[in-house]
Amino acid sequence: MSERSERTMRGIRPARDPDTWGFFDAAADGRLVVGECASCRAVLHLPRPYCSGCGSFEVGWRTVAGRGRLWTWTTIHQSLHPAFEAPYTVVVVELDDEPGVRLAGSLPGEPDLEIGMAMQARFDPLEGGGALPQWEPA
Numbered sequence: 001m002s003e004r005s006e007r008t009m010r011g012i013r014p015a016r017d018p019d020t021w022g023f024f025d026a027a028a029d030g031r032l033v034v035g036e037c038a039s040c041r042a043v044l045h046l047p048r049p050y051c052s053g054c055g056s057f058e059v060g061w062r063t064v065a066g067r068g069r070l071w072t073w074t075t076i077h078q079s080l081h082p083a084f085e086a087p088y089t090v091v092v093v094e095l096d097d098e099p100g101v102r103l104a105g106s107l108p109g110e111p112d113l114e115i116g117m118a119m120q121a122r123f124d125p126l127e128g129g130g131a132l133p134q135w136e137p138a
């Protein structure tokens with residue numbers, strides 16, 4: 001297990017819209033979730049107000065383990081937002097328990113990464129409350 005790299009994210013306030021607030025409410029509790037159809041149990045990623053599989057408007061959230069495999073990454077060398085001090089590395093991780101579902105996150109600096117390596121979610125606190133799911137090597 002790597003040293004945790006949790007940091008407070010400044011200047012980020014997730015939009016409180018009905019399609020995504022469940023994701024951020026769960027993150028505030030330290031849980032990672034993906035959208036789910038309440039009728040046919042299909043994963044709805046990205047979250048949306050209806051199921052494109054069965055047409056149901058009964059949607060909710062499924063808690064996932066918060067573990068995955070590194071799909072890809074890139075290192076950013078220019079800061080464009082105060083929450084992301086360069087250099088930082090943007091990662092895309094495919095969930096172990098939901099293959100095909102990929103979530104993005106970031107790590108400070110230029111960590112030593114390898115495609116397919118084990119990753120785990122962490123929850124960086126947001127200035128003003130809540131948390132933003134991020135990823136780090138497991």
Ligand code: ZN
Pocket residue numbers: 037038039040041042051052053054055056
């Ligand atoms: Zn459905």
